[in-house]
Amino acid sequence: MKKTLCAICQKKTSLKVLYKQNFSLNDINKNIFSARRFPDGLHYRIVRCRKCGLIFSNPVLSNTTLNRLYKESKVTYSEQISDLTKTYGNYLKSLENYGVKKEKFLEIGCGNGFLLTEAMKQGYKNVYGVEPSSEAVKKAPKEIRNKIKNGIFKNNLFPRNFFDVVCFFQTFDHIPNPNMFLKDCFKILKPGGYILAFNHNTGSFQASILGEKSPIIDIEHTYLYNFKTMRMIFINNHFQVIFSKPALNINSLSYLLYLIPLPNNVKKLGLNLIKKMRIGNLKFRLPIGNLVLIAQRPVSE
Numbered sequence: 001m002k003k004t005l006c007a008i009c010q011k012k013t014s015l016k017v018l019y020k021q022n023f024s025l026n027d028i029n030k031n032i033f034s035a036r037r038f039p040d041g042l043h044y045r046i047v048r049c050r051k052c053g054l055i056f057s058n059p060v061l062s063n064t065t066l067n068r069l070y071k072e073s074k075v076t077y078s079e080q081i082s083d084l085t086k087t088y089g090n091y092l093k094s095l096e097n098y099g100v101k102k103e104k105f106l107e108i109g110c111g112n113g114f115l116l117t118e119a120m121k122q123g124y125k126n127v128y129g130v131e132p133s134s135e136a137v138k139k140a141p142k143e144i145r146n147k148i149k150n151g152i153f154k155n156n157l158f159p160r161n162f163f164d165v166v167c168f169f170q171t172f173d174h175i176p177n178p179n180m181f182l183k184d185c186f187k188i189l190k191p192g193g194y195i196l197a198f199n200h201n202t203g204s205f206q207a208s209i210l211g212e213k214s215p216i217i218d219i220e221h222t223y224l225y226n227f228k229t230m231r232m233i234f235i236n237n238h239f240q241v242i243f244s245k246p247a248l249n250i251n252s253l254s255y256l257l258y259l260i261p262l263p264n265n266v267k268k269l270g271l272n273l274i275k276k277m278r279i280g281n282l283k284f285r286l287p288i289g290n291l292v293l294i295a296q297r298p299v300s301e
Helices: 063-072 077-097 114-121 134-138 178-188 204-213 229-236 253-259 264-276
Strands: 015-019 048-051 055-057 105-107 125-133 148-150 164-168 189-200 240-245 249-252 282-288 291-294
Touching: 015 178, 063 164, 077 114, 077 164, 077 189, 077 249, 077 253, 077 291, 105 114, 114 125, 134 148, 178 189, 178 229, 189 229, 204 229, 229 291, 249 253, 253 282
Parallel strands: 105 125, 105 164, 125 148, 164 189
Antiparallel strands: 015 048, 048 055, 189 291, 240 291, 249 282
């Protein structure tokens, strides 16, 4: 385990402990780090910086251990891919309002590449992905698989001034060194290029009401942001923030029930019931506690 610092203040500051760690190292296995797994409520000690308000896990597993767990993680979101594509695709489409160029596109944490396929449909000529899960990359369509680098996003993985768009959906919360991550994104973006980020929002109504029971209080999340702290960390790393706002997700009734913090036996009973009633696939477009941010690398620096 290693200690973390506030990623915005970048030094030791006064911290308020929000929740104590509730697992032992013996509980750690590769299934715990699988995207959209059945919620288990495990989390590190969660703290808040008294100076800037950033919420983060402290301490956390070492980078070596985290990289191994993400590499071994499983694909557990196959049933949600259609809804995820529509949700994320809508926000990708919104970049056209800013005159985005569609030459080179990168998604960090791209899973099996479903959004890379959507980006191609939207007219992006060259798409690239980075994904740590070996299983996810293997499940990517053949025409997409060779466009995905299987591993952790890092410096020098791509040329400087290369991409028109870099995006990451439900990935930024997982990054153990977000400042280094954003600096590396800045380098590979062309001047005038865009970042599209979509992640959890600690300032949402759902997070405020549910507290420790919120699905975002999770062992996979190193740092958690709200509108203020997202803007601060992007501005600290020399981006111009175009806008940030609550995100709308397209989800089925089954998945919404899946997210609610109920006892597992009650949740499974409810899921079976709505399946029998054939209403589990009803779709809703709702704000369920996420935010979306668009930022730009300045044209002149």
